[in-house]
Amino acid sequence: MLSNFFKRKRQQSIFTVQQTTAPTTSTSNGHHHHHHRQSVIISGLSASIRELEQLVKLPSQVDEKDWLAQHVLEFYENLFLLIDSMKLNHDCTELNCPSMSGGDCYEYRWFDDESTNVQYHQPTTVSAPLYINLLSEWIDTKLDDPKVFPQQDDKAYPKKFKPTVVKIFSRLFRVFAHIYHRHGSYINNLGISAHINTLFKHFVLFTVEWDLMQKAEYGPCMNVLCKLFGEEYAKKKFQ
Numbered sequence: 181m182l183s184n185f186f187k188r189k190r191q192q193s194i195f196t197v198q199q200t201t202a203p204t205t206s207t208s209n210g211h212h213h214h215h216h217r218q219s220v221i222i223s224g225l226s227a228s229i230r231e232l233e234q235l236v237k238l239p240s241q242v243d244e245k246d247w248l249a250q251h252v253l254e255f256y257e258n259l260f261l262l263i264d265s266m267k268l269n270h271d272c273t274e275l276n277c278p279s280m281s282g283g284d285c286y287e288y289r290w291f292d293d294e295s296t297n298v299q300y301h302q303p304t305t306v307s308a309p310l311y312i313n314l315l316s317e318w319i320d321t322k323l324d325d326p327k328v329f330p331q332q333d334d335k336a337y338p339k340k341f342k343p344t345v346v347k348i349f350s351r352l353f354r355v356f357a358h359i360y361h362r363h364g365s366y367i368n369n370l371g372i373s374a375h376i377n378t379l380f381k382h383f384v385l386f387t388v389e390w391d392l393m394q395k396a397e398y399g400p401c402m403n404v405l406c407k408l409f410g411e412e413y414a415k416k417k418f419q
């Protein structure tokens with residue numbers, strides 16, 4: 181379910197990127213107009229590293245926190261749309277993935293000290309599909325919480341905003357880590373690895389630009405990052 185914040189932000193997104201090949205639609209009075217609104221996540225298959233580096237920077241006259249909030253929404257939506265479209269739940273099952281592994285030596289446990297389920301008040305091993313579901317519910321809850329994401333445009337961003345954004349990015353990263361680690365051949369066979377690779381490259385460059393993750397957190401994906409960016413670039417940027 182989309183949160184109100186999500187819906188509101190998406191209806192009036194301020195992030196418009198001029199498209200030279202904008203689709204043309206006919207309006208009722210016969211005039212043609214171009215849709216200039218485009219997702220900030222381009223996730224095209226061909227975006228170069230240099231283009232992505234530019235995309236993560238704050239455009240002039242855009243509020244920094246709006247920029248962060250917009251990216252939370254876009255990365256969250258795009259990643260979970262991808263998960264749905266590739267029917268990850270066929271491969272990422274309780275049986276195949278009894279824990280949320282992010283690499284041979286990494287297991288992510290679920291922790292939420294505000295959960296109604298007291299079990300999660302301590303880090304708890306859960307299956308990967310459950311972790312991903314819990315994460316989605318948790319992000320939805322945050323997006324609906326006016327103490328984190330302001331629900332009206334004229335409201336300032338609360339203090340909890342930035343730390344929550346940091347947490348959301350860290351946790352979304354874990355989903356990428358899990359997909360690459362456990363479902364790499366599955367997505368290769370589906371032929372959509374280029375799509376997820378671009379989304380991931382954009383995602384990690386954004387986290388670096390905005391200092392949203394600790395260097396150690398990239399560890400589980402260092403191999404993937406070296407493959408995607410080249411070893412020299414990856415080590416300079418993420419290590």
Ligand SMILES: [Zn+2]
Nearest residue numbers: 272277308362
């Ligand atoms: Zn899995």
